[in-house]
Amino acid sequence: MRSGRQPLLLAATGASLIAVGALVWFGRGVVGLGGQADARTNQSLLELLEEVGSGKGRNPLARPAPPPPAHPSWRSPLQRSCAVADGPLRQRLAQRLANLESSSTRVRIHPTNYGVRYQLDAYGNRVDTTPQVVVLHETVYGMQSAISTFLTPHPRDEDQVSYHALVGLRGEIVRLLDPSKRAFGAGNSAFNNRWVVTNPKVGGSINNFALHISLETPTDGENAGPVHSGYTPEQYDALAVVLADWMRRFNIPAQHITTHRHVDLGGERADPRSFDWAELQLRLESLGVLC
Numbered sequence: 001m002r003s004g005r006q007p008l009l010l011a012a013t014g015a016s017l018i019a020v021g022a023l024v025w026f027g028r029g030v031v032g033l034g035g036q037a038d039a040r041t042n043q044s045l046l047e048l049l050e051e052v053g054s055g056k057g058r059n060p061l062a063r064p065a066p067p068p069p070a071h072p073s074w075r076s077p078l079q080r081s082c083a084v085a086d087g088p089l090r091q092r093l094a095q096r097l098a099n100l101e102s103s104s105t106r107v108r109i110h111p112t113n114y115g116v117r118y119q120l121d122a123y124g125n126r127v128d129t130t131p132q133v134v135v136l137h138e139t140v141y142g143m144q145s146a147i148s149t150f151l152t153p154h155p156r157d158e159d160q161v162s163y164h165a166l167v168g169l170r171g172e173i174v175r176l177l178d179p180s181k182r183a184f185g186a187g188n189s190a191f192n193n194r195w196v197v198t199n200p201k202v203g204g205s206i207n208n209f210a211l212h213i214s215l216e217t218p219t220d221g222e223n224a225g226p227v228h229s230g231y232t233p234e235q236y237d238a239l240a241v242v243l244a245d246w247m248r249r250f251n252i253p254a255q256h257i258t259t260h261r262h263v264d265l266g267g268e269r270a271d272p273r274s275f276d277w278a279e280l281q282l283r284l285e286s287l288g289v290l291c
């Protein structure tokens with residue numbers, strides 16, 4: 001699920017534009033910007049254009065974005081550990097990490113099911129698009145079913161869904177989106193009092209600064225029950241390797257690996273069910289990313 005896609009595009013460049021004193025604002029899904037004009041009457045148009053054109057600092061037309069509703073902070077089950085024992089597990093995972101690119105499959109999903117990371121929120125505030133949190137999911141149905149969904153064009157916002165990666169029951173890694181893209185993995189959501197509102201009609205979401213990865217659910221979990229038999233050792237291996245890669249590339253702390261269940265503000269999501277954090281702890285520790 002996703003949280004809106006109305007982009008905010010500010011076009012204000014060029015000498016001719018300055019000459020006629022025109023500041024042009026294009027904004028789909030932006031409401032109430034007219035009131036901002038009064039607040040900037042003391043600032044010359046040229047100054048405004050320079051600020052906007054430089055791409056730095058605060059957008060002079062921005063207004064405060066609403067904060068997410070009260071939501072508990074994430075308490076990570078992962079513990080800091082620097083005790084890395086060399087052994088078969090470490091060797092196996094290190095080798096998998098070294099061959100991550102060549103050992104994973106790439107699937108190009110339909111463009112309706114993902115987007116770009118927005119530079120500005122719906123209120124004109126510049127937002128950090130660097131991935132800062134990883135959300136764990138499960139597919140509920142088999143991996144092929146999930147992939148079919150992502151390949152299918154979904155014109156309606158509410159049907160659009162995607163993750164950056166999938167991990168199959170045999171440990172196979174399927175990469176669906178480059179981390180620079182915005183996966184539609186969580187709808188109305190927040191993490192540690194943060195969200196980005198890109199469409200005020202549907203509230204905020206963490207998608208703009210999140211990476212999403214989903215584990216294939218075992219067949220006894222193809223239902224709405226609270227638990228299932230859990231994930232395979234091969235899945236925990238593959239998951240740890242992808243997480244270690246993302247943690248290193250984007251400097252994401254282990255405390256920012258969370259679950260869809262936690263970030264969901266609607267209280268409807270329970271995934272990933274039956275997730276064993278001790279299995280992940282063991283592997284991330286072996287990869288040396290919990291130190």
Ligand SMILES: [Zn+2]
Nearest residue numbers: 137138260271
């Ligand atoms: Zn989910």
